[in-house]
Amino acid sequence: MSIVIRNVRPYGEDAVDLVVKHGVIIDIVPAGTGTANAEYRFDGEVVLPGLVDLHTHLREPGREDAETIRSGTQAAALGGFTCVHAMANTEPVADTAGDVELVWRKGAEAGYCDVRPVGAVTAGLRGERLAELGAMADSAAQVRVFSDDGKCVSDALLMRRALEYVKAFDGVVAQHSQEPRLTDGAQMNEGAMSARLGLAGWPAVAEEAIIARDVLLAEHVGSRLHVCHLSTAGSVEIIRWAKARGIDVTAEATPHHLALTEDLVATYDPVFKVNPPLRTEADVEALRAALADGTIDIVATDHAPHPREAKDCEWAAAAMGMLGLETALSVVIETMVDTGRLTWREVAERMSTAPARIGRVADQGRPIAVGEPANLCIVDPRTDWVVDPARLASRSRNTPFAARTMRGRVVATFLRGQATVLNGVLQ
Amino acid sequence: MRHLLSTADLTRDDALLILDTAAELARISDRPMKKLPTLRGRTVVNLFFEDSTRTRISFEAAAKRLSADVINFSAKGSSVSKGESLKDTALTLQAMGADAVVIRHGASGAPHRLANAGWIESTVINAGDGTHEHPTQALLDAFTLRRHLRDGEGDLTGVRVTIVGDVLHSRVARSNVLLLHTLGADVTLCAPPTLLPVGVDTWPCTVSYDLDAAIADADAVMMLRVQLERMNAAYFPSAAEYSRRYGLDAQRMATLAPHTIVMHPGPMNRGMEIAADVADSERSVIVEQVSNGVSVRMAVMYLLLGGAESGIGGIA
Numbered sequence: 144m145s146i147v148i149r150n151v152r153p154y155g156e157d158a159v160d161l162v163v164k165h166g167v168i169i170d171i172v173p174a175g176t177g178t179a180n181a182e183y184r185f186d187g188e189v190v191l192p193g194l195v196d197l198h199t200h201l202r203e204p205g206r207e208d209a210e211t212i213r214s215g216t217q218a219a220a221l222g223g224f225t226c227v228h229a230m231a232n233t234e235p236v237a238d239t240a241g242d243v244e245l246v247w248r249k250g251a252e253a254g255y256c257d258v259r260p261v262g263a264v265t266a267g268l269r270g271e272r273l274a275e276l277g278a279m280a281d282s283a284a285q286v287r288v289f290s291d292d293g294k295c296v297s298d299a300l301l302m303r304r305a306l307e308y309v310k311a312f313d314g315v316v317a318q319h320s321q322e323p324r325l326t327d328g329a330q331m332n333e334g335a336m337s338a339r340l341g342l343a344g345w346p347a348v349a350e351e352a353i354i355a356r357d358v359l360l361a362e363h364v365g366s367r368l369h370v371c372h373l374s375t376a377g378s379v380e381i382i383r384w385a386k387a388r389g390i391d392v393t394a395e396a397t398p399h400h401l402a403l404t405e406d407l408v409a410t411y412d413p414v415f416k417v418n419p420p421l422r423t424e425a426d427v428e429a430l431r432a433a434l435a436d437g438t439i440d441i442v443a444t445d446h447a448p449h450p451r452e453a454k455d456c457e458w459a460a461a462a463m464g465m466l467g468l469e470t471a472l473s474v475v476i477e478t479m480v481d482t483g484r485l486t487w488r489e490v491a492e493r494m495s496t497a498p499a500r501i502g503r504v505a506d507q508g509r510p511i512a513v514g515e516p517a518n519l520c521i522v523d524p525r526t527d528w529v530v531d532p533a534r535l536a537s538r539s540r541n542t543p544f545a546a547r548t549m550r551g552r553v554v555a556t557f558l559r560g561q562a563t564v565l566n567g568v569l570q
Numbered sequence: 571m572r573h574l575l576s577t578a579d580l581t582r583d584d585a586l587l588i589l590d591t592a593a594e595l596a597r598i599s600d601r602p603m604k605k606l607p608t609l610r611g612r613t614v615v616n617l618f619f620e621d622s623t624r625t626r627i628s629f630e631a632a633a634k635r636l637s638a639d640v641i642n643f644s645a646k647g648s649s650v651s652k653g654e655s656l657k658d659t660a661l662t663l664q665a666m667g668a669d670a671v672v673i674r675h676g677a678s679g680a681p682h683r684l685a686n687a688g689w690i691e692s693t694v695i696n697a698g699d700g701t702h703e704h705p706t707q708a709l710l711d712a713f714t715l716r717r718h719l720r721d722g723e724g725d726l727t728g729v730r731v732t733i734v735g736d737v738l739h740s741r742v743a744r745s746n747v748l749l750l751h752t753l754g755a756d757v758t759l760c761a762p763p764t765l766l767p768v769g770v771d772t773w774p775c776t777v778s779y780d781l782d783a784a785i786a787d788a789d790a791v792m793m794l795r796v797q798l799e800r801m802n803a804a805y806f807p808s809a810a811e812y813s814r815r816y817g818l819d820a821q822r823m824a825t826l827a828p829h830t831i832v833m834h835p836g837p838m839n840r841g842m843e844i845a846a847d848v849a850d851s852e853r854s855v856i857v858e859q860v861s862n863g864v865s866v867r868m869a870v871m872y873l874l875l876g877g878a879e880s881g882i883g884g885i886a
Contacts, residue, residue, distance in 0.1 A: 330678075338769030339578075341678035341702030341744060346768070410686070411679030455687075457656050459677035459700065 145169070145179035146560060151190040151521055153511040155487035158187050163517040166559030171513055183562065185521060188554055191491045193225025193256075193518030194472065195498040195507050197288065197317070197395060198371060198443035200464070201227070201258070203249065205234025210448035210538050212246065215468070216255035217536040218446070220563035222468040223520030223553040225256045226499065226507040227446075231263040232293040238263035238274035240282035247284035255563050256556075259502055262286040264305045264316060268294050273305060280312040287503040290317035292371055293418075295353060297323050302357060306366035313503060315393075317369040318357055320378070321419065325349035330459060332405045332420045340408060342458065345420045347375040354378050358385035358392050367391040369501055372445050374400045374419040376429035383438045393501050395443035396430045398474035399465050399543055403427075407543070413454045413461030414543055417447070434493060435484040441498045444471045448539030466542040469535050473549035476524050481550060495520075517560040524551040536569065573685045573694040574870055577705045577749035582725060585753055589713050592862070592869035593722060599635065599865060609638035609875055615668040617659065618697070619645040619675045624836060624860070625697050625707075629672045632867035638875075641668070656680060660689040668692045670875055678702035693874050701739045706870060707835050708745035710863040711792065712753055714855055717862070718831050719789050727754030732784045734760045734816060735794030735843050736805075738767050742835045743794060747775050760784035762816065764805045765796075781816050785826060792833040793818050793844045809842055819845040823853065831855050 145164040152158050153171075160177030162170035170177065174187075196219065202210035212229070219227045229246050231237040237246060243260035250258020262279035266272055268291045279286040289309060296302045296318060305316050326349045331337050333344020354370055358381065361368040370382065373394045382394045399417060404424050407415040415421060433439040447464025454461050475494065479485040485493065499508025509515040527548050532540040556564040563570055571584070580588075598606060614633040616626050626642065633640045643663070656675070663671055670693040673681045678700030685694040698704040716722055719729050731750055737743045737759050750757050757775035759766065770777055778784040785791050796816075798809060806812045813819075818832065823845075826832075832844075832853045840846045849856060 333768050335769035335772040338767035338772070339744070341700055341741060343701075344768060411682045412687075452655065455655075455657055457675065457677040457680040457683050459679075460656075 144181070147177040147179040147182045148519070148557070149177060149182050149184045150174045150187055151185045152187055153190050154491060155189045161190070161511070161517070163560040166517055166561070168511065168513055168515050168517050183555065183565070185554070188521050188523045189487055190511060191223070191487065191520045191522065192495040192508055192511060193520050193556065193558065194223045194494045195502070195504065196224050196227040196444050196446070196468065197441060197498040197502055198292070198445045199227040199229055199468065200232070200447045201229045201246070202233065202448055204245065208450050208538070212249040212258060213253040214536060214538045215446070215448070216250060216253050216258060217569055218468040220255040220556045221536050221553060221569060222470070223472050223522060223556050224468060225518040225520070225556065225558045226259060226504055227256055228259045228261050228288055228502055230292045231261050231290060232268060236263050236267050237261070238266050240275065240278040243279050243284040243286050244282050256558055257504070257507060259288070259504060260284045260286055261288045261290050261292070261317065264289045264291045264296050265301065270294060270296060270298055270301065273301070273308065276305070276308055276314065277312065280314060287312070287314050288317050288369070288501070289314055290319065290371065292317065292319045295319050295321040295323060297353070299356060299360070303360050303364060306361055306368060307364045310366050315367050315369045315501060317371050318353065319371050320350045320353035320357065322349040322352050330416070331408045332422050334423065336405045336408060342408070347377050347422070350375055350419055351377040351381060354381050358390050361392055362388065362390045367393070370394040372397050372400065372419055372443070373430070373439060374422050374426060376426050379429045379433040379438055383433070386438065393440040393497070394438070395441045396434055396439045397445045398442060398467055398471045401427065401430055401434065401442070401478050402474045403543060411458050413456065413458050414465070414541055414545070416458060416461050416463050417465050418463035431478060431484060434479060440493070441501065442471060442475055442494050443498065444468050448537050449541050451540060454541050464541065466535065466537050466539060469537065470530060470542060470544050470549060472520070472522060472553060473551050476551035477549070480524065517557050519557040520553060521555040522551055522553050526552040528552050571874065574705050574874060575681050575685060575694065575696045576703050577708050577745045577752070580749065580752060582752050585709070585712065585749060586725060588709055588866065588869050588873065589716060591873060592713055592865040595868045595872065596862070596865040604635050605637055606635060607637050608872055609633065609636040612638045612669040612875055613667060614638045614640050614670045614672060614871065615663050616640065616642045617663065617671050617673045618643065620698070622674050622698065625674060628860070628863045629697060629867050631864050633871060635864070636868055636871060638871070656684065657687070657689050660684055663692065664690040670695060670871060672697045674698045676700055695870060695874065698741050700741065702741050703745040704741040705745050706863070706867050707742050708749040709870070710859055710866040711746055711833060712749055713862045713866050714833065714859050715755070715790055718855060725753040726750060729755040729790070730758070730788050731755050731790045731792060732758045732760055732788040733792045733794065734781060734784070734818070736765045736796045736800065737761045737770070737794070738765045740794050746792070747773050751775065758784050758788070760816070762806055782822065782825070785822065787827070788830055789827070790831045790833060791818060791826065794835070795837065795839060796843045798842070813842055817843050817845065818848050820847040823848050823851065826853070833859060835859070
């Protein structure tokens with residue numbers, strides 16, 4: 144059985160029909176000329192390779208009240224994603240082959256997008272000894288990304304060993320860069336705003352010092368390093384320097400760090416509490432510029448669902464984190480595409496090709512071309528929509544974009560030729 | 571204005587109205603019959619998540635002198651200590667018909683949250699939140715300054731106030747810098763650099779690390795409480811060193827101008843930031859600050875709870 148995906152514009156270029164059979168693109172022909180057993184009609188919307196998220200918290204096992212693998216992958220599909228990397232800070236922590244296989248299998252059963260488990264770097268995220276990285280790499284889940292995300296691998300020796308060890312199976316350590324002693328009790332970005340609001344500061348140097356150390360370690364042992372949720376202008380400078388030096392480092396920025404500033408903390412509404420914290424206007428601008436010039440390689444959501452009570456409280460008592468999967472592409476369109484800073488091909492690179500490459504996911508992030516898997520995200524970049532937290536597919540409601548008008552709507556998502564989303568509705 | 575959350579929300583006229591009202595109410599407090607019927611039938615809840623006997627009884631005395639019904643809700647020994655959330659506590663108070671909630675909380679912004687999260691409709695008065703603000707303390711300090719240095723009238727234009735100590739963790743300092751600046755005073759903060767927040771350079775005041783220089787031409791010196799446990803977090807090496815460099819002792823007091831007053835929001839660490847000789851001296855207005863506190867809190871409740879037809883104008 145073949146299908147034709149009619150009248151879509153790959154990377155925003157000329158309109159075509161995509162003919163798909165057995166999950167693979169078998170022909171690309173001028174719009175209106177493709178033939179197949181069934182068709183999906185579109186209206187000249189942009190088609191991108193299915194988006195790949197390198198940084199997703201699906202919360203299962205352990206916190207199914209906040210999110211499940213099923214609800215989280217549904218949110219992902221609605222956001223245009225065909226693959227997500229599930230972070231390891233679950234309960235129990237994903238630090239053994241059995242744990243990561245469970246997540247991988249449940250993702251496959253849900254079927255909304257591919258779930259690639261991230262393995263913990265250290266056992267129990269305790270930062271004391273390495274988890275069984277090789278066993279996770281060799282498991283059915285084929286883990287290639289390792290992270291203690293939520294916590295920093297702050298011990299320099301342990302970080303060095305992790306970077307070295309994962310070379311054996313082409314893995315990468317994705318570091319949550321946060322010097323713990325400099326951020327004890329930290330609540331928000333440290334600066335004029337934290338001084339005024341009386342909230343304990345999370346200084347930029349606590350991120351930058353770890354990144355600087357880690358790129359030097361990666362250079363020394365010849366490993367690759369991935370920097371999670373980079374948030375400061377100073378971090379951008381360090382990554383730029385490291386890349387110029389030939390160090391094998393990649394970096395991600397989150398949609399919220401591209402769109403929002405610490406000014407929102409003045410509301411004391413914990414929906415804006417996140418780690419690393421929202422920074423200044425100058426940091427936001429530096430991140431956008433770095434994403435445009437490739438210093439920052441990818442956008443990753445750091446989708447972090449939390450139950451309502453974790454945010455419906457005073458600032459200091461609230462959990463850190465924001466939803467991201469269903470709003471990520473809209474944020475990128477508004478901040479990067481509409482401003483002329485990224486072309487659609489570059490959006491595909493930052494949100495699909497590069498994250499798949501960093502995660503070593505062979506059949507994701509592939510170009511829209513004959514012979515390639517039909518993992519596709521079809522987006523109407525000219526339609527606005529308003530975020531209603533109650534209507535999100537995520538089990539949680541902690542979006543920082545509630546009631547905001549967002550740019551661009553995902554109309555359809557295809558996973559190996561199967562529609563997971565059509566007309567903006569989950570299939 | 572419905573709430574008093576931060577002195578940043580007060581214009582000069584708002585602040586002067588509070589101070590003038592407080593002065594009026596202070597005169598009544600000197601009468602044998604201290605009570606006014608203004609808030610009869612209104613309920614004021616003192617919601618204290620932190621122990622602060624002096625602030626609580628000050629608010630309690632103020633509310634009672636205005637004939638309000640006062641409920642003291644202390645976190646210790648209540649459902650709060652069993653883990654009840656701020657939201658559920660707020661909903662409970664709402665259900666009981668609180669007209670005003672006076673809140674003291676360890677988390678910065680908790681009063682702001684209480685006022686704006688949609689949990690309750692009551693007036694919210696910030697009685698100290700974390701390391702953020704303590705607006706009524708600043709108002710009573712301004713009241714005291716005005717009484718001693720400006721004959722109890724007008725604003726504080728040209729008055730030089732030096733605030734000394736743990737500014738980083740001080741809600742009193744934050745509220746005072748904003749309010750005293752609004753009233754025209756020249757504020758200097760003096761502390762070891764470790765106890766000043768990053769970003770203090772954006773505040774409307776001068777910053778000094780040298781106590782002797784900072785108090786040389788001050789009209790008032792306000793000493794802040796310094797907690798000894800700060801030593802453990804490497805803010806300063808020892809109590810003795812802190813005291814030598816940033817404590818106000820008799821020797822330093824002798825260098826002050828004859829008219830200069832010494833203030834402290836209490837509770838004091840005698841022998842640490844302030845010597846007993848200073849605390850008990852003629853210059854000390856520390857005890858008077860306490861009685862002024864009652865008048866100022868009466869004024870705030872009077873104005874916020876509709877004692878005056880106009881209220882405190884101009885603020886949402």
